[in-house]
Amino acid sequence: MKEIVVVSGKGGTGKTSFTACMATLFKKKVLADCDVDAANLNLLLNAIVVEEHNFVSGHKAAINKDICVSCGGCREVCRFQAISEDYRVDGFSCEGCGACSYRCPTGAVSFAKALCGHYFVGKTGKQEYAVFAELLPGAENSGKLVTAVRKKALEIALENGNKIILTDGPPGIGCTVIASLTGASFVVFVTEPTVSGVHDLKRVMELSKHFKLPGAVVINKSDLNRSYSNENVFLCLERGFNLLGSIPYEPLVSQAQRQAKTILEYAPDCAASDAIRQIYRKLNKRLETL
Amino acid sequence: MKIAVTTSGDSLAAPMDSRFGRAAGFLVYDTDTKVLQVVDNAQNLNSAQGAGIQAAQTVAEAGANVVITGHCGPKAFRVLQAAGITVYNCEAATVQEALGLFGEGKLLTASDADVEGHWS
Amino acid sequence: MKVVIASGKGGTGKTTVAVNLAWFLANCGRKVQYIDCDVEEPNGNFFISAHFSERIPAFVMLPAVDQQKCTSCGECSSKCRFNAIVRLPGNTMIFPELCHGCGLCLLVCPTKAISEDEREIGIIERGMGWGGISFVHGVLNVGEPMPNPLIRKVKEQGLADHIQIIDAPPGTSCSFVETISDADLVILVTEPTPFGLHDLKISVEVARARGRSICVVINKDNGIFRPLEKFLEERQLTITARLPENRKVAEVYSEGNILLEELPDYRAHFSSIAAEVFRQSENLMHSPMGVLP
Structure with missing residues (x-):
């Protein structure tokens, strides 16, 4: 090969x-x-696509507004400026490191696997x-x-x-x-x-x-x-x-x-x-x- | 002495896995007690990056003194070296065969990583 | 004002568009800064004839473990999502090439055994080119996988009172997003082929998702390419200029020369691009968040 x-x-x-x-x-x-x-x-x-696969890699943070107490801890520890003043995560900037979720006192930050793309087999x-x-x-x-x-x-x-x-x-x-x-x-x-x-x-x-x-x-x-x-x-x-x-x-x-x-x-x-x-x-x- | 062999199975007859970081698991054979222990590597194997070094940590935690595998990348090799684990390269078909060759002193120690790391 | 060419x-x-636009604006008497964000393969300096007066090494954060204080508890290693830390008894190892510099290990270490160290990933070079153009670019070290931190640092060198002409890296992935993140205008350069169109579609999608103003320049134009025209119409995108295909353009480029000096016929096209830049800067002036010029 x-x-x-x-x-x-x-x-x-x-x-x-x-x-x-x-x-x-x-x-x-x-x-x-x-x-x-x-x-x-x-x-x-x-080529005609005969197989399609999801490409899932890494994680992205998401903040649950119902639980968030706006303490600012996550914004403080995030080194990628990925969290806005109104506690929204910018998916483009988030590196998925988990610092925000670690710091969050109320468990409002979740970490789902991120869908980053697809790959295909064609004939x-x-x-x-x-x-x-x-x-x-x-x-x-x-x-x-x-x-x-x-x-x-x-x-x-x-x-x-x-x-x-x-x-x-x-x-x-x-x-x-x-x-x-x-x-x-x-x-x-x-x-x-x-x-x-x-x-x-x-x-x-x-x-x-x-x-x-x-x-x-x-x-x-x-x-x-x-x-x-x-x-x-x-x-x-x-x-x-x-x-x-x-x-x-x-x-x-x-x-x-x-x-x-x-x-x-x-x-x-x-x-x-x-x-x-x-x-x-x-x-x-x-x-x-x- | 404990010898870890990369494999996808759970018995001596199981086939060897030539990969290290992304091997399904390890069979750790204790030459003193003759006990065979299965160590799972599923978590590392599926990780996005750094599978090799985490696998090396897993092997070190299992108390292995020797690793027998097909190929070992540079980062994993560095960890194994730091943990005082000797790496032997082997192309044997089964775990038993690999242990046999090791016992007969027919395996060569790897002095360096023999494959480039997969950057991923 | 920040104009990204992508x-x-x-x-x-x-x-070619970035360099000649810089030339045109400088010749209009504007203060121009050329920022090359293609840190993997920076080339703008050849065309701007930049003379560097400053070399600044660029660092990223790298954790360092004090083995004396470390209890080998394994917290850092298990929390690190990039698998960059290995815990061996009495020896916690960091793998710089896997580290994203997020600082989580510093937060989780119970004995404060981890401190911040720095690692060089490339250099930033600053200087002047012809026509008083201020120049800055970043050069990523060969073998270094992550360009984004360097791109961020290169952009920090932007001069607020200049028109910043920012040359973006090719592609549409994270390094492109990083480059356009705060652009006032994104000029997308495409060519009338199925490939150019395919990639233009993705770039438009990203730039729109980021809320950027976009205009399009068609390069190597050799007659109407229907699918491209149709796409631009559907998306209501303005074609700011069409630069005709010409072997001479490729020859001028190959020498690292300025198109507008060698082939003055192209100046009219760049006058339209410059007009678009001025129009956007007018808009900025009238918006509360506006930055001059």
Whole structure:
């Protein structure tokens, strides 16, 4: 079983588009979308939902006004300014620590488990499974939802004897990215030749090194800026990662996106599509060595 | 000496659970009294975060000197180390097999965590 | 006044809009402060050419146990909802990476053996960029899972007499909510694709739930995308500007340059965005809670 996680650091480098392209090329795999607060992979896959699960994690405080004596104790101990002057709990700010409930002299604060989102198993037209999730707007514990998605994908892969899990990771370097990378087999960094792309690549590479993960780099829109493209290459070699390949800037990509298609489907003969297929072959070879 | 083995069952024939923090439970075998004790880990296994370190605390409270498990993450390893518990990695199928291998001195002590922590 | 530039989806041009709006307002003679709240991947400084004069380490509270006073009663460990404390006989261990800094353990400890210590989670850097723009951002340490406390501290650096242009982190989860919590105007940047729309819907929902004023900027515009227009109409959202798709824009961005300097054609679009900012600040002036400018 090999789990490939696609990350980028910076958002919008083409991570999801790239993952969707790999999805059309890899056979016998399970797909997982770990970008849980902006899950877009399924818009390209059009999988039909066959399973839906609630994602319940952590707790949220609630104050029963009938019992509350307005003593102010809870407001005093809450470090997240989550309780208003009229003793209402702001669900967005509450971290569910329980300090208010501990302090409350009348037992007016209850702690129910919080519903933070849902995760789904979908079946694609090619009879393959995809796991994706939706965090409730503004909810917490997104890292744990990522873990739930990956766990489900692994379960399905084991059940069906799939050899590959292809995971679309979230942007950034925070909790969701950490949760996406831990225990993965291989990381693909999708970057772009821009001042921000290079900077963010550095940080996400550092994170991957921290987890001792092998990985390789794809430079998207590579001809946009030669000098930053070169800098990306230097950076990846210097940090001990290999270059999988470069994909040239392709105006047709945004046309394809509007129709929710991958560039491989929309324009199979363009230079970008050629580059993507080459990258796939190289990635496949690399995976055999793991 | 008390030896804790990660498992989902309650007898020597039960299969080993390769996970530590999220194992269903532990069988603690006392080599002096030959008594077998079942320790439940359900509460830790379902917790949102920090399952490993709480499981380590549970094992320490059960008085174990040795833990035999498949994989142990870095945070749990730190707790076990602090509690003076030696960790052995083992891929055996059953608890009995694991105890047997340990008795024959065929298991290696883990000098460090062998898997990355699941951040969750 | 606090103007947050946000987008659910990454790479829609959030930073481009924020930087160029700051440039435009500064050129209108306004006092502008650029606050980059994308602490996981802060990039605004490259575009604002910020020179930092101050580096302030950012700390979160971390409990420290006095093992002499500790009786190993286990109260803290059993009450901690984040499983961040382990009680071993004679040794109570704290796991900083799990701690949320809530302080409950201090409250429950019967022997007052726990005190507050600090742990560095990142740094805040302050300085000046071109055009007299005041700049501040936070840089989260790599491997640090929780950005929110740092975002809060970065926002505390806001200057009340400036127009604060706040670059939000991508996504719609807790860090986004933290960033917009007290915004006077949220500018949502989207792109005319099914992905942009999907994420815009969630961002609108969050911002509305928080009672924020919203306006929308469509970036990489390449003709009418029906589903997006329909959604905006249904929700009665104003489209403040449409920035045409152009490879040149991507090239200017790649160098870390200012779009409005290289491609003056785009200035008209930013004049509409600036007008929306001024309109909101007028509203504020007339409201009792208003903050100037």
